[in-house]
Amino acid sequence: MERKDLDAHLKNRPAQLQEAKRKGVKIIGLFPGNYVPEEIIYASGAVPICLAHGGGSEAIDASLAQVPTIMCPFSRAQVGERLLRTNPYYSMVDMLVAPITCQHLKKAAEIWEYHADIDIFKLGVPHQYDTDFGLQYYGERVKALKDRVEAITGNEVTIKRLNEAVGLYNRIRGLLRKISLLRCNSHPPISSLEFLTLNHASFYADPPFMVEVLETVYKEARTAQQGMNVNAPRLLLLGPNVAYGDYKIFELVASNGGEIVVEELCEGIRYYWRDIKTGGDLIESLATGYLRDRVPCAFMRHSARKRLDFALTLVKEYTVSGVIWYELLGCETYDSESYFFAQEMREHKIPMLILESDYGTSDLGQLRIRIEAFIEQIKGAEES
Numbered sequence: 001m002e003r004k005d006l007d008a009h010l011k012n013r014p015a016q017l018q019e020a021k022r023k024g025v026k027i028i029g030l031f032p033g034n035y036v037p038e039e040i041i042y043a044s045g046a047v048p049i050c051l052a053h054g055g056g057s058e059a060i061d062a063s064l065a066q067v068p069t070i071m072c073p074f075s076r077a078q079v080g081e082r083l084l085r086t087n088p089y090y091s092m093v094d095m096l097v098a099p100i101t102c103q104h105l106k107k108a109a110e111i112w113e114y115h116a117d118i119d120i121f122k123l124g125v126p127h128q129y130d131t132d133f134g135l136q137y138y139g140e141r142v143k144a145l146k147d148r149v150e151a152i153t154g155n156e157v158t159i160k161r162l163n164e165a166v167g168l169y170n171r172i173r174g175l176l177r178k179i180s181l182l183r184c185n186s187h188p189p190i191s192s193l194e195f196l197t198l199n200h201a202s203f204y205a206d207p208p209f210m211v212e213v214l215e216t217v218y219k220e221a222r223t224a225q226q227g228m229n230v231n232a233p234r235l236l237l238l239g240p241n242v243a244y245g246d247y248k249i250f251e252l253v254a255s256n257g258g259e260i261v262v263e264e265l266c267e268g269i270r271y272y273w274r275d276i277k278t279g280g281d282l283i284e285s286l287a288t289g290y291l292r293d294r295v296p297c298a299f300m301r302h303s304a305r306k307r308l309d310f311a312l313t314l315v316k317e318y319t320v321s322g323v324i325w326y327e328l329l330g331c332e333t334y335d336s337e338s339y340f341f342a343q344e345m346r347e348h349k350i351p352m353l354i355l356e357s358d359y360g361t362s363d364l365g366q367l368r369i370r371i372e373a374f375i376e377q378i379k380g381a382e383e384s
Helices: 004-022 038-043 058-063 073-084 088-092 103-115 132-153 159-184 192-204 207-222 248-255 282-291 304-317 332-347 364-383
Strands: 027-030 047-050 095-100 119-124 234-241 259-267 322-328 352-357
Touching: 004 027, 004 047, 004 088, 004 192, 004 207, 027 038, 027 088, 038 047, 038 132, 038 159, 047 192, 058 073, 073 088, 073 103, 095 103, 095 132, 103 119, 119 132, 132 282, 159 192, 159 207, 159 259, 159 282, 192 207, 192 248, 192 259, 234 304, 234 332, 248 259, 248 322, 248 352, 248 364, 259 304, 304 332, 322 332, 322 364, 332 352, 352 364
Parallel strands: 027 047, 027 095, 095 119, 234 259, 234 322, 322 352
Antiparallel strands: none
16 A cells, blocks of 8 residues: 555655754654544644654663663653653654553653653543543533633634544544444455554644545545455454554565454544534533543553443454453552453453564564464364
8 A cells, every 4th residue: 555655744744844954943742542532632723742652672771770670661761751852743742641541651750850851741530431420520620721722823713623633633533433334344445554654643743734634545445456465364453552563463464374454442543433413512422522522541440341242343344363461560459450351352252362462572582482372272272
C-alpha cells in the first residue's frame, strides 16, 4: 500500500512544527491512554502531539539515572526520551498533559515536572467511569484543561472552533474504524501492523493531512483484490500498550505463519470505536465520550468484565481463533488480570498465550519459540 506521502510528511513534520513554534504556535504534548481530549488543544490553535515512542533500549537505559527498573518500560521510555533530547517531538513541546491513569505514567510526568522547564498539566481521571460523580469530576478537569490551554496559547476555545475540531477528529476516528473493519474479511487487504502504524502516525501528523491519507488508504484497501494469507490463524492482541516502534510481536507472529487481525489496547493506539457526539454542550460531550462511551482501561473499577465482553465480541466479528496477551514488565495491573482473561478464554475454547517484554532483545528467541508453538497448536486444532 502506498505510504510515500505519509512517510515524507512524518519525516518533515518536526521541521514544520519548529517553524510553527517560531511563529508563536504552541506545541502541546500528551501521554497516551485516550483520556486527553485533543480537540480542545487543536481548537485553541495549538498542535497536540501524543508522545508514544517506545520499543527500544536507548531511552530505557537513559532513564535509569532517575527512575527504578520496577517502572514499566514504556513509562521509563517517556522519561528517557525527555532526558536524551534527541527525539524532536519530546524536545519541542511547550506543555505536557498527563492523564493520571497508570501510576507509572504519573511518576514519569512528575519526573518531567521536577526539571521545571515546561508547564505540566495533570488531568485527573476517576477510577469509577460509570458514576455521575466520576463523570462530573472528569468534566471539571476537562474544563480546567481548557482554561490552561487558553492561558498558554492566549486564544479562546470558542464553540465554533471546538465544534470544527470535534468534527475533524471524528473523521479520523471514523476512517480508522472503517479501515479496521476491513480486517474482518477472510483475506484482509491490510495487515494489523500497517493499521497500527497508521494509527500511530495520527499521533504526530497534521490532522487534516491525516484525514486525506486515511481516505486514500480506505479507498485503496476496500478495492484491493489480494489480501493476506487466508490460511494463517487469525489472532486477537490484548494488553496494556503497544508503543510507536514496538512492533516485534507483529513481526514474530507473521514470520511464524500467523496474523494478528485486531487489537484491544489501553495505551499506544487512538481509540476509534466511538465518535464524540456533536451538538449541545461540547465539553460535556467530550467528557462523556472520553470517559464513559468507550471500553474502560484496567485501572478502573468494574472494568474487566466490560473489556472481556468487548474482546469476545471482537473474537466473533473478526473470526479469531486465538488470543495473544502482550504486557510489559512491571505492568502489575494487567499482569494480575491476565489469569482472569486466560481462564475466561479457556471456557470459550479460545487458546490464549501470555507474553511479557521489557523492550530488550534478549527475549527474542524465547518469544519466537513460544509464538511458533502457539500458532502450531492452533493450526493443529483447526485441522483436527
